[in-house]
Amino acid sequence: MTTTKPNHIGRKIARIRELRGMKQEALAHELGISQQSVSHMEQSESLEDSKLEEVAKVLGVTKEGIENFSEEAVFNIIGNTVTNHDNSSLFAYQPTFNPLDKLIEAYEENKKLYERLVQAEKDKVSYLEELLTKM
Template identity: 85%
Template sequence: MTTTKPNHIGRKIARIRELRGMKQETLAEELGISQQSVSTLEKSETVDAKKLERVAQVLGVTKEGIENFSEEAVFNIIGNTVTNHDNSSLFAYQPTFNPLDKLVEAYEENKKLYERLVQAEQDKVNYLEALLKKK
């Protein structure tokens, strides 16, 4: 089993990047360096302050946030802020109307609209026929 040193900055950068759902290529592009350089950076135990500041900016955290990052703290925060209530009641949808009645209503409305459309077309045909007979 390999253990990483508690203050391995490169590993912290990698974990924050992963938690952000960001690929090494994306971080590299944002930093204007190669993906291999990001890989090397993430393997580095220490990173100079200026570079760390730029990485932090791209990752949307502070330099101190990277330096003090602790995976245990992240999971503690998540565990303390996310409550897993039983949401099954959200899926017990009980409409105040009978859906079948609404379906029949919609069908009847469509039928009436169709009948009006057919009648309008018939009126148009009759009108055009009357015009032709006059000529």
């Protein structure tokens, strides 16, 4: 494993891109530049702020997130927080549904099940009463 120089922006961009599972071609496409330009950028020790902002936006992180990126910190985060084999917690996963809506749905479903159960019990009682009156 190579250690990243604390100030080598290009290597930090490359590692974040790799952690995202993104190829240079995809980053180049999103930035509207060539793959060779991305390669050159990833070899650069520094980058102008406006370009860094663009790259950060495409990678889904902040400019400061790139500047402060540390491989050791990522491994510490993984070691301390990931208990399954899913790295989504690294990238601030946000569910696409509202948990409150799901809770209300579950409540409504339970209510319907309870009403059907009560109706089944009422039907059973009336059937048994019918049997008793026929005897």
